[in-house]
Amino acid sequence: MPTMSEALTEVARQEPDLASYCEFYRKLFQISDQARTEIVETLELADGDALQARLLQGLPLLSFAQLPIEAERFARLAQAIAQVLTDYEVDVGDRSLPAAAEWVSLAQQRFEEGQAGGEQSGGSGEATLAQMVADLALKPYLEWAAEQVLPYVDQPRWRRGYCPVCGGAPDFAFLDEETGARHLLCSRCNSQWLYRRLGCPFCGTADHTKLVYYPSEDGAYRLYVCQECRRYLKTIDLRQVGRSVLLPVERVTTVAMDAAAMQEGYR
Numbered sequence: 374m375p376t377m378s379e380a381l382t383e384v385a386r387q388e389p390d391l392a393s394y395c396e397f398y399r400k401l402f403q404i405s406d407q408a409r410t411e412i413v414e415t416l417e418l419a420d421g422d423a424l425q426a427r428l429l430q431g432l433p434l435l436s437f438a439q440l441p442i443e444a445e446r447f448a449r450l451a452q453a454i455a456q457v458l459t460d461y462e463v464d465v466g467d468r469s470l471p472a473a474a475e476w477v478s479l480a481q482q483r484f485e486e487g488q489a490g491g492e493q494s495g496g497s498g499e500a501t502l503a504q505m506v507a508d509l510a511l512k513p514y515l516e517w518a519a520e521q522v523l524p525y526v527d528q529p530r531w532r533r534g535y536c537p538v539c540g541g542a543p544d545f546a547f548l549d550e551e552t553g554a555r556h557l558l559c560s561r562c563n564s565q566w567l568y569r570r571l572g573c574p575f576c577g578t579a580d581h582t583k584l585v586y587y588p589s590e591d592g593a594y595r596l597y598v599c600q601e602c603r604r605y606l607k608t609i610d611l612r613q614v615g616r617s618v619l620l621p622v623e624r625v626t627t628v629a630m631d632a633a634a635m636q637e638g639y640r
Contacts, residue, residue, distance in 0.1 A: 374617050374619070375617075375619070377399075377402045377406075377619055377621060377622050378399050378402055378403060378406075380619050380622045381395040381396075381398060381399045381402070381622060381625065381626075382395070382399065384622070384626050388626075391626065391628070393461070394625070394628060395625070395626070397457070397461045397463075398625045400457050401454065401457060401509060402621075404450070404453050404454060404457065405509070405512055405513045405516075406513070408450050408510075408513040408514075409513040409516065409517050411446065412441060412513070412514065412517050414441035416439060416441070416517075416518055416521050416522075417439060418434075418439075418521070418522065418525075421525065424525045425525075425527070428525075428526065428527065428530070428531060428537060429530075431489075431533060433488065433489070433535070433536060433537055433538060433539055433540035434522050434525060434526070434537060434538055435515075435518055435519070435522055435538050435539045435540075435562075437480075437481045437484045437485065439518065440511075440514045440515070440518060441514070442477055442480065442514060444473075444474065444476070444477050445473070447476050447477055447480065447510060448473040448474070448476045448477075450510045450513075451470075451476045451506050451507065451510045452473075454506050454509045454510055455470055455502065455506045458502060458505065458506065459502075463502075463505070465499065465500055465501060465502045465505055466499040466500060466501045466502075467501040467502065467503070468501070468502045469501075469502070469503065470502060470503050470506070471503055476507065476510070479503060479504070479507045480507045480510060480511050482507075483504060483507045483508055483511065484511060484539075487508070487539075487540070487541050487542070487561060488535070488539070488540030488541070489533075489534075489535035489540045508561070511561065512561065512562070512563075515538075515539050515541075515561050515562035515563075516562050516563050518538070518539075518562070519538045519539065519559070519562035519563065519564045522538045522564075523537075523538055523564050523565075523566075526538070526564075526566065528566055528567040529567060531566055531567070532566075532567060532568055532569060533568075534557075534568065534572075534573070534574030534575060534577060535574075536557075536559035536561065536562060536564050536566065537564070537566055538559065538562050538564040539559065539561050539562045539564070541559045541560050541561035541562060542559075542560055542574075542575065543557035543558055543559060543560060543568075543574055543606065544558065544559075544560035544606070544607070544624065545557075545558040545560075545606070545607050545608070545609075545620060545623065545624045546558060546568070546597075546606055546607070546608040546609075547565075547608060547609045547610070547611055547618075547620060548595075548608065548609070548610045548611060548612060549611055549612075550611045550612055553570075553610070553612060554567060554570070555567070555568050555569070555570050555608070556568065557574055557606075558620050558621075558624070563620070563621055565620070571584065572584075573597075573599035573601065573602060573604065574606065575599060575602050575604040575606075576599060576601050576602035576604070578599065578601045578602070580601065583599060583600045583601040584597070584598075584599055584600075585597070585598050585600065586598070586608075591613065592610065592613045593609060593610055593613045593614050594607065594608065594609055594610070594627060594630065595607075595608040595609075595610060596608070596630050596633065596634060598634065598637075598639050599639075603638060603639050603640060604639060604640060605634040605639040605640070607623075607624070607627050607630045607631070609623055609627075
């Protein structure tokens with residue numbers, strides 16, 4: 374299995390039009406991977422019974438306070454990410470950045486806003502540079518924690534439209550190779566969890582007249598759209614792919630699907 378950096382390099386070679394886009398994300402992945410290697414703390418978790426009780430109540434297992442975020446190290450990470458976003462002239466709203474000491478409080482705010490019932494319902498307005506940086510700087514911590522927390526999730530019993538680990542919204546999905554069951558991918562911590570085949574994970578509607586999907590020509594990808602809440606979800610059908618897949622890379626390389634959905638007014 375190639376690394377995400379290697380996979381993006383290969384995509385850029387095969388699709389020159391995506392070269393700059395892939396290089397942008399390759400740099401972000403490298404910064405995030407380096408940040409993960411620097412996390413040496415231990416994740417403090419409640420006992421198994423307490424974790425299962427949270428899941429039964431529909432509560433994600435991870436809180437911001439459990440993340441081993443040290444202010445100075447986090448500020449350096451945020452500045453490195455901000456530099457990449459600036460270098461590639463990412464289109465954002467307000468481009469001002471907070472003082473170094475303010476990054477952690479902004480990260481906590483973004484973590485809580487992105488949980489179920491917050492921004493997961495759609496959000497509003499254009500993200501600022503500082504918000505985008507804080508979200509990206511949180512990712513290595515969330516991914517690190519998710520690897521340790523996800524094994525506690527009873528997948529068949531969760532089946533909610535938000536992440537059982539951090540409460541984030543999905544932004545990608547896959548249909549598994551064995552049965553075609555649908556699994557969602559968290560936009561924040563990359564956790565995967567089982568979800569029903571029919572239903573919008575964002576608004577919960579199961580009205581089939583409101584749910585539509587558009588397959589790619591080769592049948593490997595599907596763009597699901599909900600006409601009730603105007604959200605969309607990119608999906609890969611692993612039964613049709615016949616190759617190893619890195620879902621975070623697929624999220625990046627299917628940018629044309631994002632453009633098509635947003636052009637039709639979905640978000």
